[in-house]
Amino acid sequence: MGTVYTQLSMQERRRIEGWWHAKVPVAEMARVLKRHKSTIFREIKRNYWADDAFPKKYAGYFGMAAHQITQRRRYTQRKLIRHPELCQRV
Template sequence: MGQNYQQLGLRERIEIEIWHRRGCSTQAIARHLGRSPSTISRELRRNAKRTKQWRGPYDGERAHGLARRRRWRDARFKLARRPNLRDLVRDQLAMGRSPEQI
């Protein structure tokens, strides 16, 4: 791939919200932020879904909170999903290494 990807930040999500409310296309928003159009499209699709509690349009602050929650939740189960990593960590702990060293 060769590309370095960084997560969208709160400021970028607010910019997406502003440009989206103005009716700009995902292409225009992507150009403005220097991001891929697929990143903007994915962000809008993921975080603008209507739920029982949320009926409004895309909201940058809400989207940022949802993304942080998803990242946190995903990290909790990393060892459960990756048996090789789990075995490595278990072996390293058995050898007396601390979690910080691992």
Template sequence: MTESYRHLRYDEREALAKMRDAAIPVSEIAARLGRHRSTVYRELRRNFMHDEEAWFRGYFPNVAHNGAPPRRAPGVTRSQDGISHGYRPRPSASLVAGTNCWKDARDRLATAH
């Protein structure tokens, strides 16, 4: 069972918005789109616009579709086998602070009487 990850297409986002406006349950929306219900919940949570003005509040497929590409981490690409390439580990907090926590611990132990 090898399923590949697919981003939501624009037409799927439009259908999601229409079904959401029609008060169709998320589990049924997911079944109609052929997606897992957690994918639909995640899409709605990530792209729901919260605004005091009712006109600007809700899920807008064009905003959601335009906002999807910038979410991917810069420099990270995914190949067909699902392995991330271009990962660069971040420096540790002690390295950034200019201290070596292991050296400091050894010095404290060496000077303890």
């Protein structure tokens, strides 16, 4: 069987946010959180917030927003929600 993977928690996302703004290297974040550095890079890339209506100085990675984006993404990808006919058969 494969390795067990756990999602990043809200506390981990908040720590990443603080380190990101403090310009801590991703390798160091990964070492402290005991995660692979690609996990941290992927998290920042997927949940980086930017809006054209605001100046670029307001763009960045924000832990609370990242958690909400992830929850919304996971919610919309559930198979039973995407396929109501499958839900009726279950």
